Amino acid sequence: MxxxxxxxxxxxxxLGTDILKVDSFLNHQIDVGLTARMGQEFxxxxxxxxxxxxxxxxxxxxxxxxxxxxxxxxxxxxxAKKTSPSTMVDGVYSAPVKSFTKGTVSNVIVSRxxxxxxxxxxxxxxxxxxxxxxxxxxxxxxxxxAQCAGLGAVIEKKYQGGAEKLRxxxxxxxxxxxxxxxxxxxxxxx
Amino acid sequence: MxxxxxxxxxxxxxLGTDILKVDSFLNHQIDVGLTARMGQEFxxxxxxxxxxxxxxxxxxxxxxxxxxxxxxxxxxxxxAKKTSPSTMVDGVYSAPVKSFTKGTVSNVIVSRxxxxxxxxxxxxxxxxxxxxxxxxxxxxxxxxxAQCAGLGAVIEKKYQGGAEKLRxxxxxxxxxxxxxxxxxxxxxxx
Numbered sequence: 001m002x003x004x005x006x007x008x009x010x011x012x013x014x015l016g017t018d019i020l021k022v023d024s025f026l027n028h029q030i031d032v033g034l035t036a037r038m039g040q041e042f043x044x045x046x047x048x049x050x051x052x053x054x055x056x057x058x059x060x061x062x063x064x065x066x067x068x069x070x071x072x073x074x075x076x077x078x079x080a081k082k083t084s085p086s087t088m089v090d091g092v093y094s095a096p097v098k099s100f101t102k103g104t105v106s107n108v109i110v111s112r113x114x115x116x117x118x119x120x121x122x123x124x125x126x127x128x129x130x131x132x133x134x135x136x137x138x139x140x141x142x143x144x145x146a147q148c149a150g151l152g153a154v155i156e157k158k159y160q161g162g163a164e165k166l167r168x169x170x171x172x173x174x175x176x177x178x179x180x181x182x183x184x185x186x187x188x189x190x
Numbered sequence: 191m192x193x194x195x196x197x198x199x200x201x202x203x204x205l206g207t208d209i210l211k212v213d214s215f216l217n218h219q220i221d222v223g224l225t226a227r228m229g230q231e232f233x234x235x236x237x238x239x240x241x242x243x244x245x246x247x248x249x250x251x252x253x254x255x256x257x258x259x260x261x262x263x264x265x266x267x268x269x270a271k272k273t274s275p276s277t278m279v280d281g282v283y284s285a286p287v288k289s290f291t292k293g294t295v296s297n298v299i300v301s302r303x304x305x306x307x308x309x310x311x312x313x314x315x316x317x318x319x320x321x322x323x324x325x326x327x328x329x330x331x332x333x334x335x336a337q338c339a340g341l342g343a344v345i346e347k348k349y350q351g352g353a354e355k356l357r358x359x360x361x362x363x364x365x366x367x368x369x370x371x372x373x374x375x376x377x378x379x380x
Contacts, residue, residue: 028271029304032256033264058249059269063256066222074223079249081218114219 001041001176005189007034008155008177014185018129018160019101026154027060027126038176039067042124042152045174049149051075051122053115055141057097057108057133058082064154065124072122078115080108080137095139098132100160108136110144117145128153128175131162138171155179158190191231191366195379197224198345198367204375208319208350209291216344217250217316228366229257232314232342235364239339241265241312243305245331247287247298247323248272254344255314262312268305270298270327283333285326290319290350298326300334307335318343318365321352328361345369348380 013021025031042064051072056065057080069077082097083106092109099106115121123137134151141148148171156163156175163173178190203211215221232254241262246255247270259267272287273296282299289296305311313327324341331338338361346353346365353363368380 023301024303028268028301030256030259030267030269031264032259032267035256036260036264059252059271062249062252063267066220066225066253066256069220069222070226074221074226077220077222077253078218079220081249111213111218113214 001038003034003037004154004177007031009187012187014182014187017182018157020155020157020179020182020187022155030063032063035063035067036070038064038154039069039071041176042068042122042174043071046072046122046150046152046172049122050120051149053078053119053121053146054124055080055110055115055121055137056124057137061125061133064126068122068124068152076114078110080110080140082106082108093140093143095136095143097136098130100130100132108133108140110140112144115141115144115146119144119146120149121146122149123151124153125151126154128156128162128173129160131165134162134166138166138169150174152176157182191228193224193227194344194367197221198369199377202377204372204377207372208347210345210347210369210372210377212345220253222253225253225257226260228254228344229259229261231366232258232312232364233261236262236312236340236342236362239312240310241339243268243309243311243336244314245270245300245305245311245327246314247327251315251323254316258312258314258342266304268300270300270330272296272298283330285329285333287326288320288322290322298323298330300330302334305331305334305336309334309336310339311336312339313341314343315341316344318346318352318363319350321355324352324356328356328359340364342366347372
Protein backbone atom coordinates (compact mmCIF):
# COMPACT_ATOMS: atom_id res chain seq x y z
CA MET A 1 0.00 0.00 0.00
CA UNK A 2 1.91 2.98 -1.34
CA UNK A 3 0.38 5.59 1.01
CA UNK A 4 1.51 3.53 4.00
CA UNK A 5 5.04 2.99 2.67
CA UNK A 6 5.38 6.72 2.00
CA UNK A 7 4.24 7.46 5.53
CA UNK A 8 6.69 4.94 7.02
CA UNK A 9 9.54 6.56 5.08
CA UNK A 10 8.42 10.04 6.18
CA UNK A 11 7.68 9.40 9.86
CA UNK A 12 9.11 6.00 10.86
CA UNK A 13 12.25 5.92 13.00
CA UNK A 14 14.60 2.97 13.36
CA LEU A 15 15.79 1.91 16.82
CA GLY A 16 18.64 -0.48 16.09
CA THR A 17 18.10 -3.11 13.40
CA ASP A 18 14.93 -4.63 14.85
CA ILE A 19 12.55 -1.91 15.97
CA LEU A 20 10.67 0.48 13.71
CA LYS A 21 9.00 3.22 15.72
CA VAL A 22 5.80 4.40 14.06
CA ASP A 23 4.01 5.82 17.07
CA SER A 24 3.18 9.09 15.32
CA PHE A 25 0.54 7.39 13.15
CA LEU A 26 0.12 3.70 14.04
CA ASN A 27 0.45 2.74 17.69
CA HIS A 28 0.31 5.73 20.03
CA GLN A 29 -1.06 8.55 17.90
CA ILE A 30 -3.35 7.09 15.21
CA ASP A 31 -3.89 8.58 11.76
CA VAL A 32 -7.59 7.73 11.56
CA GLY A 33 -8.01 8.49 7.84
CA LEU A 34 -5.03 6.32 6.89
CA THR A 35 -6.31 3.58 9.20
CA ALA A 36 -9.75 3.65 7.55
CA ARG A 37 -8.08 3.24 4.13
CA MET A 38 -5.98 0.35 5.48
CA GLY A 39 -9.22 -1.28 6.59
CA GLN A 40 -10.61 -0.96 3.06
CA GLU A 41 -7.44 -2.52 1.67
CA PHE A 42 -7.73 -5.49 4.06
CA UNK A 43 -11.38 -5.89 3.02
CA UNK A 44 -10.26 -6.04 -0.64
CA UNK A 45 -7.39 -8.48 0.03
CA UNK A 46 -9.60 -10.90 1.98
CA UNK A 47 -12.87 -10.61 0.04
CA UNK A 48 -14.83 -13.68 -0.99
CA UNK A 49 -13.58 -15.89 1.85
CA UNK A 50 -16.80 -15.90 3.88
CA UNK A 51 -15.19 -14.12 6.83
CA UNK A 52 -17.71 -13.36 9.59
CA UNK A 53 -15.46 -12.14 12.43
CA UNK A 54 -12.24 -10.19 12.97
CA UNK A 55 -9.82 -11.10 15.76
CA UNK A 56 -6.91 -9.00 17.02
CA UNK A 57 -4.84 -8.64 20.18
CA UNK A 58 -4.76 -5.67 22.51
CA UNK A 59 -3.65 -2.91 22.18
CA UNK A 60 -2.17 -1.52 19.02
CA UNK A 61 -3.90 -3.93 16.64
CA UNK A 62 -7.32 -2.59 17.58
CA UNK A 63 -7.64 0.49 15.29
CA UNK A 64 -6.66 -1.39 12.09
CA UNK A 65 -8.81 -4.37 13.07
CA UNK A 66 -11.77 -2.08 13.77
CA UNK A 67 -11.28 -0.38 10.39
CA UNK A 68 -11.15 -3.76 8.61
CA UNK A 69 -14.29 -5.01 10.40
CA UNK A 70 -16.07 -1.75 9.50
CA UNK A 71 -15.00 -1.98 5.84
CA UNK A 72 -16.16 -5.62 5.66
CA UNK A 73 -19.73 -4.63 6.57
CA UNK A 74 -19.49 -4.03 10.32
CA UNK A 75 -18.42 -7.55 11.26
CA UNK A 76 -18.04 -8.32 14.98
CA UNK A 77 -14.53 -7.57 16.25
CA UNK A 78 -12.96 -9.50 19.11
CA UNK A 79 -9.76 -8.45 20.79
CA ALA A 80 -7.76 -11.02 22.72
CA LYS A 81 -6.61 -9.83 26.14
CA LYS A 82 -3.12 -10.22 27.54
CA THR A 83 -4.06 -10.90 31.16
CA SER A 84 -7.23 -12.10 32.81
CA PRO A 85 -9.06 -9.09 34.26
CA SER A 86 -11.04 -9.66 37.44
CA THR A 87 -14.36 -9.30 35.64
CA MET A 88 -13.75 -12.13 33.14
CA VAL A 89 -15.52 -14.97 34.91
CA ASP A 90 -16.31 -17.34 32.05
CA GLY A 91 -14.17 -19.97 30.39
CA VAL A 92 -11.51 -18.81 27.99
CA TYR A 93 -9.29 -20.09 25.21
CA SER A 94 -5.66 -19.18 25.84
CA ALA A 95 -2.27 -19.37 24.19
CA PRO A 96 1.21 -18.21 25.23
CA VAL A 97 2.78 -15.37 23.23
CA LYS A 98 6.43 -14.38 23.49
CA SER A 99 7.41 -10.72 23.06
CA PHE A 100 10.88 -10.41 21.54
CA THR A 101 10.83 -6.63 22.16
CA LYS A 102 10.07 -6.93 25.86
CA GLY A 103 11.62 -10.35 26.50
CA THR A 104 8.46 -11.60 28.22
CA VAL A 105 5.84 -14.31 27.69
CA SER A 106 2.20 -13.45 28.25
CA ASN A 107 -0.98 -15.45 27.96
CA VAL A 108 -3.51 -14.20 25.45
CA ILE A 109 -7.09 -15.14 26.17
CA VAL A 110 -10.45 -14.99 24.41
CA SER A 111 -13.76 -15.82 26.08
CA ARG A 112 -15.32 -19.03 24.78
CA UNK A 113 -18.51 -17.04 24.23
CA UNK A 114 -17.12 -15.12 21.27
CA UNK A 115 -15.42 -17.63 18.98
CA UNK A 116 -16.64 -21.06 18.04
CA UNK A 117 -17.17 -23.67 15.33
CA UNK A 118 -18.76 -22.10 12.27
CA UNK A 119 -16.78 -18.87 12.61
CA UNK A 120 -14.51 -17.88 9.73
CA UNK A 121 -11.99 -15.55 11.35
CA UNK A 122 -9.66 -12.91 9.91
CA UNK A 123 -6.67 -12.08 12.13
CA UNK A 124 -5.42 -8.48 12.02
CA UNK A 125 -2.36 -7.04 13.76
CA UNK A 126 -0.22 -3.92 13.46
CA UNK A 127 3.15 -5.73 13.21
CA UNK A 128 4.18 -9.13 11.90
CA UNK A 129 7.71 -9.91 13.07
CA UNK A 130 8.45 -13.39 14.48
CA UNK A 131 4.78 -14.32 14.14
CA UNK A 132 4.30 -14.93 17.86
CA UNK A 133 1.12 -12.88 18.38
CA UNK A 134 -0.53 -14.14 15.20
CA UNK A 135 0.51 -17.70 16.08
CA UNK A 136 -1.25 -17.31 19.44
CA UNK A 137 -4.43 -16.02 17.79
CA UNK A 138 -4.28 -18.88 15.26
CA UNK A 139 -3.98 -21.36 18.15
CA UNK A 140 -7.05 -19.80 19.81
CA UNK A 141 -9.05 -20.28 16.58
CA UNK A 142 -7.89 -23.90 16.47
CA UNK A 143 -8.98 -24.49 20.08
CA UNK A 144 -12.36 -22.92 19.31
CA UNK A 145 -12.90 -25.09 16.24
CA ALA A 146 -13.13 -21.96 14.10
CA GLN A 147 -11.68 -21.62 10.61
CA CYS A 148 -8.88 -19.07 10.30
CA ALA A 149 -9.14 -17.37 6.90
CA GLY A 150 -5.87 -15.48 7.10
CA LEU A 151 -3.73 -12.82 8.72
CA GLY A 152 -3.62 -9.19 7.64
CA ALA A 153 -0.64 -7.27 9.02
CA VAL A 154 -0.08 -3.56 8.65
CA ILE A 155 3.73 -3.81 8.67
CA GLU A 156 5.68 -7.03 8.13
CA LYS A 157 9.36 -7.27 9.02
CA LYS A 158 10.10 -10.08 6.59
CA TYR A 159 13.64 -10.79 7.80
CA GLN A 160 12.24 -11.94 11.17
CA GLY A 161 10.51 -14.88 9.48
CA GLY A 162 6.99 -14.74 10.97
CA ALA A 163 5.10 -14.74 7.66
CA GLU A 164 6.97 -17.80 6.42
CA LYS A 165 6.21 -19.72 9.63
CA LEU A 166 2.51 -18.87 9.40
CA ARG A 167 2.28 -19.77 5.69
CA UNK A 168 3.75 -23.18 6.56
CA UNK A 169 0.65 -23.69 8.73
CA UNK A 170 -1.49 -23.00 5.66
CA UNK A 171 -2.42 -19.45 6.61
CA UNK A 172 -2.97 -16.79 3.93
CA UNK A 173 -0.80 -13.81 4.96
CA UNK A 174 -1.15 -10.33 3.46
CA UNK A 175 0.87 -7.36 4.69
CA UNK A 176 0.30 -3.75 3.63
CA UNK A 177 4.03 -2.91 3.83
CA UNK A 178 6.81 -5.52 3.76
CA UNK A 179 10.16 -4.41 5.17
CA UNK A 180 13.26 -6.37 4.18
CA UNK A 181 15.84 -4.44 6.18
CA UNK A 182 16.28 -1.72 8.80
CA UNK A 183 20.10 -1.85 8.63
CA UNK A 184 22.03 1.38 9.32
CA UNK A 185 18.77 3.22 10.01
CA UNK A 186 17.65 2.77 6.39
CA UNK A 187 14.16 1.37 5.78
CA UNK A 188 14.01 -0.97 2.77
CA UNK A 189 10.81 -2.41 1.31
CA UNK A 190 10.32 -5.60 -0.69
CA MET B 191 -28.75 6.95 23.18
CA UNK B 192 -31.73 4.58 23.03
CA UNK B 193 -30.04 1.88 20.89
CA UNK B 194 -27.25 1.62 23.46
CA UNK B 195 -29.62 1.46 26.45
CA UNK B 196 -31.64 -1.27 24.73
CA UNK B 197 -28.47 -3.23 24.10
CA UNK B 198 -27.30 -2.86 27.72
CA UNK B 199 -30.68 -4.17 28.93
CA UNK B 200 -30.53 -7.07 26.45
CA UNK B 201 -26.89 -8.15 26.86
CA UNK B 202 -25.43 -6.48 29.98
CA UNK B 203 -24.87 -8.61 33.06
CA UNK B 204 -24.50 -7.30 36.61
CA LEU B 205 -21.69 -8.61 38.83
CA GLY B 206 -22.64 -7.36 42.28
CA THR B 207 -23.72 -3.72 42.61
CA ASP B 208 -20.67 -2.15 40.98
CA ILE B 209 -19.72 -4.02 37.83
CA LEU B 210 -21.70 -4.11 34.61
CA LYS B 211 -20.31 -6.69 32.22
CA VAL B 212 -20.82 -5.65 28.60
CA ASP B 213 -18.07 -7.64 26.96
CA SER B 214 -20.36 -9.06 24.29
CA PHE B 215 -20.51 -5.69 22.48
CA LEU B 216 -18.28 -3.07 24.16
CA ASN B 217 -15.01 -4.26 25.63
CA HIS B 218 -14.03 -7.75 24.46
CA GLN B 219 -16.26 -8.42 21.48
CA ILE B 220 -17.09 -5.10 19.77
CA ASP B 221 -20.31 -4.38 17.88
CA VAL B 222 -18.67 -2.28 15.17
CA GLY B 223 -21.90 -0.87 13.69
CA LEU B 224 -23.14 0.27 17.12
CA THR B 225 -19.71 1.72 17.87
CA ALA B 226 -19.74 3.72 14.61
CA ARG B 227 -23.14 5.17 15.57
CA MET B 228 -21.83 6.03 19.05
CA GLY B 229 -18.99 7.90 17.34
CA GLN B 230 -21.52 9.90 15.32
CA GLU B 231 -23.43 10.72 18.51
CA PHE B 232 -20.25 11.96 20.23
CA UNK B 233 -19.51 14.10 17.14
CA UNK B 234 -22.98 15.67 17.45
CA UNK B 235 -22.73 16.24 21.22
CA UNK B 236 -19.33 17.93 20.96
CA UNK B 237 -19.74 19.83 17.68
CA UNK B 238 -18.72 23.48 17.36
CA UNK B 239 -16.06 23.37 20.09
CA UNK B 240 -13.01 23.49 17.79
CA UNK B 241 -11.83 20.03 18.82
CA UNK B 242 -8.74 18.93 16.85
CA UNK B 243 -7.69 15.75 18.69
CA UNK B 244 -9.25 12.80 20.53
CA UNK B 245 -7.55 11.27 23.57
CA UNK B 246 -8.41 7.95 25.21
CA UNK B 247 -6.72 5.34 27.39
CA UNK B 248 -5.86 1.80 26.42
CA UNK B 249 -7.55 -0.62 25.90
CA UNK B 250 -11.31 -0.65 25.83
CA UNK B 251 -11.75 3.08 25.14
CA UNK B 252 -10.06 2.75 21.75
CA UNK B 253 -12.95 1.59 19.49
CA UNK B 254 -15.38 4.31 20.63
CA UNK B 255 -12.62 6.94 20.51
CA UNK B 256 -11.64 5.82 17.00
CA UNK B 257 -15.28 6.02 15.90
CA UNK B 258 -15.64 9.53 17.36
CA UNK B 259 -12.42 10.73 15.70
CA UNK B 260 -13.60 9.23 12.39
CA UNK B 261 -17.04 10.89 12.67
CA UNK B 262 -15.42 14.25 13.50
CA UNK B 263 -13.55 14.26 10.16
CA UNK B 264 -10.71 11.83 10.80
CA UNK B 265 -9.10 13.75 13.67
CA UNK B 266 -5.87 12.37 15.10
CA UNK B 267 -6.49 9.90 17.92
CA UNK B 268 -4.02 9.44 20.78
CA UNK B 269 -4.26 6.62 23.27
CA ALA B 270 -2.55 6.98 26.62
CA LYS B 271 -0.57 3.91 27.68
CA LYS B 272 -0.70 2.29 31.08
CA THR B 273 2.94 1.29 31.32
CA SER B 274 6.05 2.55 29.65
CA PRO B 275 6.97 0.14 26.85
CA SER B 276 10.66 -0.31 26.14
CA THR B 277 10.35 1.46 22.81
CA MET B 278 9.03 4.74 24.22
CA VAL B 279 12.24 6.69 24.51
CA ASP B 280 11.02 10.27 24.45
CA GLY B 281 9.68 12.46 27.22
CA VAL B 282 6.15 11.79 28.41
CA TYR B 283 3.38 13.42 30.37
CA SER B 284 2.12 11.12 33.09
CA ALA B 285 -0.60 10.89 35.72
CA PRO B 286 -1.54 8.22 38.28
CA VAL B 287 -4.86 6.42 37.79
CA LYS B 288 -6.48 4.23 40.44
CA SER B 289 -8.54 1.21 39.35
CA PHE B 290 -11.34 0.50 41.82
CA THR B 291 -12.13 -2.78 40.02
CA LYS B 292 -8.60 -4.12 40.24
CA GLY B 293 -7.48 -2.29 43.39
CA THR B 294 -4.30 -1.06 41.69
CA VAL B 295 -2.73 2.27 40.72
CA SER B 296 -1.09 2.58 37.31
CA ASN B 297 0.67 5.44 35.60
CA VAL B 298 -0.87 6.62 32.33
CA ILE B 299 1.53 8.26 29.93
CA VAL B 300 1.37 10.22 26.68
CA SER B 301 4.40 11.20 24.63
CA ARG B 302 5.09 14.94 24.68
CA UNK B 303 5.22 14.78 20.89
CA UNK B 304 1.48 14.25 20.51
CA UNK B 305 -0.26 16.78 22.76
CA UNK B 306 0.65 20.39 23.26
CA UNK B 307 -0.49 23.99 23.61
CA UNK B 308 -2.96 24.86 20.87
CA UNK B 309 -4.63 21.44 20.98
CA UNK B 310 -8.33 21.30 21.85
CA UNK B 311 -8.81 17.76 23.12
CA UNK B 312 -11.90 15.57 23.47
CA UNK B 313 -11.55 12.73 26.00
CA UNK B 314 -13.42 9.51 25.23
CA UNK B 315 -13.72 6.42 27.42
CA UNK B 316 -15.94 3.36 27.61
CA UNK B 317 -16.87 3.70 31.29
CA UNK B 318 -17.19 6.68 33.62
CA UNK B 319 -17.36 5.46 37.22
CA UNK B 320 -15.25 7.24 39.87
CA UNK B 321 -13.71 9.45 37.17
CA UNK B 322 -10.15 8.24 37.80
CA UNK B 323 -9.15 7.48 34.20
CA UNK B 324 -10.72 10.66 32.82
CA UNK B 325 -9.14 12.66 35.65
CA UNK B 326 -5.74 11.29 34.63
CA UNK B 327 -6.29 12.23 30.98
CA UNK B 328 -7.47 15.70 32.06
CA UNK B 329 -4.29 16.09 34.11
CA UNK B 330 -2.20 15.12 31.07
CA UNK B 331 -3.94 17.82 28.98
CA UNK B 332 -3.22 20.33 31.77
CA UNK B 333 0.49 19.37 31.83
CA UNK B 334 0.65 19.70 28.05
CA UNK B 335 -0.94 23.17 28.09
CA ALA B 336 -3.76 21.83 25.90
CA GLN B 337 -7.41 22.81 26.28
CA CYS B 338 -9.72 19.97 27.31
CA ALA B 339 -13.07 20.42 25.56
CA GLY B 340 -14.90 17.67 27.42
CA LEU B 341 -15.35 14.01 28.18
CA GLY B 342 -17.58 11.65 26.26
CA ALA B 343 -18.33 8.38 28.05
CA VAL B 344 -20.19 5.44 26.60
CA ILE B 345 -21.62 4.27 29.95
CA GLU B 346 -21.73 6.39 33.10
CA LYS B 347 -22.37 4.81 36.50
CA LYS B 348 -23.73 8.00 38.05
CA TYR B 349 -23.88 6.71 41.61
CA GLN B 350 -20.07 6.42 41.69
CA GLY B 351 -19.76 10.20 41.37
CA GLY B 352 -17.13 10.60 38.63
CA ALA B 353 -19.15 12.91 36.38
CA GLU B 354 -19.87 15.30 39.26
CA LYS B 355 -16.17 15.48 40.22
CA LEU B 356 -15.17 16.23 36.62
CA ARG B 357 -17.88 18.87 36.15
CA UNK B 358 -16.55 20.62 39.28
CA UNK B 359 -13.26 21.02 37.36
CA UNK B 360 -15.22 22.79 34.59
CA UNK B 361 -15.30 19.83 32.22
CA UNK B 362 -18.29 19.26 29.89
CA UNK B 363 -19.35 15.64 30.43
CA UNK B 364 -21.72 13.76 28.10
CA UNK B 365 -22.56 10.09 28.54
CA UNK B 366 -24.49 7.97 26.04
CA UNK B 367 -26.14 5.89 28.79
CA UNK B 368 -26.40 6.99 32.43
CA UNK B 369 -26.97 4.22 34.97
CA UNK B 370 -28.35 5.17 38.39
CA UNK B 371 -28.40 1.73 39.98
CA UNK B 372 -27.35 -1.90 39.50
CA UNK B 373 -29.00 -3.06 42.75
CA UNK B 374 -30.35 -6.63 42.87
CA UNK B 375 -29.11 -7.28 39.34
CA UNK B 376 -31.53 -4.69 37.93
CA UNK B 377 -30.11 -2.05 35.57
CA UNK B 378 -31.77 1.36 36.03
CA UNK B 379 -31.17 4.34 33.77
CA UNK B 380 -31.55 8.04 34.59
